[in-house]
Amino acid sequence: MIQQDKFGNQIYYSKFKILIETAKKLQELNYKESFKKQNLFFKKTGEGCxxxxxxGTDEVPIWEDTDPLFYWLFNEDIPYWKQRRxxxxxxxxxxxxxxxxRVSFDVxxxxxxNFENYESGSFVDFExxxxxxxxxxxxxxxxxFQDEGSFCAECLKSNNIV
Ligand SMILES: [Zn+2]
Structure with missing residues (x-):
């Protein structure tokens, strides 16, 4: 851990202490700190990272919100339904x-x-x-059923969708 954000700004110790506590929790969840980019934690899986x-980010300095920004990068062959899961x-x-x-404002x-049902009534609240x-x-x-869509083939066929 480094007591600086990615722009080289010093982080007050009161805030840095919180980051250290969060880092411990992340390590319990099998996240590792990047060697090159300190304060960046990651977990590699078979599907991505x-x-x-x-x-910290341009929009949200880490001392304003100490929650780590959660994001992902999947291998190109991982379908979106699986990424969501x-x-x-x-x-x-x-x-x-x-x-x-936290997740990005534009997540x-x-x-x-980009799934069929998103605009029309799906609800996603990360926090x-x-x-x-x-x-x-x-x-x-x-x-x-491991595919895109809301319903399995049988339910679509029997048309007993509520
Ligand atoms: Zn079904």
Missing amino acids: MFADMR LIEEEIKIFIKRKCPF HDNPIF GGEFDWENGFCKKCQKD
Whole structure:
């Protein structure tokens, strides 16, 4: 950890202490600190990489909001429904383990939000841990159908969609 943001500004110790506590929690969740970019934590998986960034941003200096910025980078072959599921699973772990995080203001512009039902009534609240989106589980019968869309083929066919 370094007592500076990514622009070289000094972080007051009262705030830095909070970052150190958050770093401990991140390590419990198997995040590692980058060697080259201190205060940037990441977790590599088979599908890509999750990031928890405490270096601050242009818009939000880290002393204004000490919560790490959560973002992701998936391998190109990972379909969006699966990306959504993996993000959802990860966020729910953060919440369960009381590890602070925030997401970017423009997170909804991310390509994972290009799904059929998003504009019309889906609800996603990262901080609240609510993910009413298309994650490959059927909204009717909960089958793990592993594809885009809200419903599995059987439910679509039998047309018993509520
Ligand atoms: Zn179904």
